[in-house]
Amino acid sequence: MAGEIKVRLQHHKDRFEVTLPATSRVSALKQEASRLTSVEPGRQRLICRGKAMGVFPIYDLLQMHNTLSWLEVLDGSLELQTLLPKAGAELTVMLMPMESSGDQARRTWQHYQRVLLAWLRSIWAFMYSFFHSLLVPSAYAPSKAHKEHHTDGIDPTDLARLAACGAGG
Numbered sequence: 001m002a003g004e005i006k007v008r009l010q011h012h013k014d015r016f017e018v019t020l021p022a023t024s025r026v027s028a029l030k031q032e033a034s035r036l037t038s039v040e041p042g043r044q045r046l047i048c049r050g051k052a053m054g055v056f057p058i059y060d061l062l063q064m065h066n067t068l069s070w071l072e073v074l075d076g077s078l079e080l081q082t083l084l085p086k087a088g089a090e091l092t093v094m095l096m097p098m099e100s101s102g103d104q105a106r107r108t109w110q111h112y113q114r115v116l117l118a119w120l121r122s123i124w125a126f127m128y129s130f131f132h133s134l135l136v137p138s139a140y141a142p143s144k145a146h147k148e149h150h151t152d153g154i155d156p157t158d159l160a161r162l163a164a165c166g167a168g169g
Contacts, residue, residue, distance in 0.1 A: 011037045011095040022081045039097045047094040
């Protein structure tokens with residue numbers, strides 16, 4: 001396929017149209033996407049035909065073209081024309097920026113901090129209630145204004161009255 005390939009690139013709500021030579025590599029598309037979106041190529045995840053470029057299953061690509069090598073698939077040197085549908089010279093690609101390793105580490109650290117604080121709060125609540133019950137037992141004793149239970153004063157042999165009060169079995 002000689003000529004040019006028209007690539008429709010979508011990044012968030014922005015849409016770009018890029019025209020590249022048919023023999024261009026995925027790495028060239030990443031460079032062009034970087035120029036248009038200011039997302040550096042190392043953080044780009046390009047999705048074409050429902051699959052992430054560079055994460056294409058090897059057997060899918062080998063079924064499309066028997067001439068591909070493992071190295072072409074993994075290092076971004078795959079030609080764009082191998083990704084084209086059988087009829088057409090147009091690709092639709094979606095760009096999703098990946099999280100940098102520093103952001104991933106920061107998010108993981110914050111998660112561990114939240115988990116640790118939750119455990120410390122639980123331990124503190126248990127210790128506080130235990131020692132508070134030892135130091136101020138009157139806070140846990142029934143008050144003098146304890147109201148009489150509605151079954152108090154009923155003869156235990158009077159099953160009908162016990163059942164009516166909810167104390168029957």
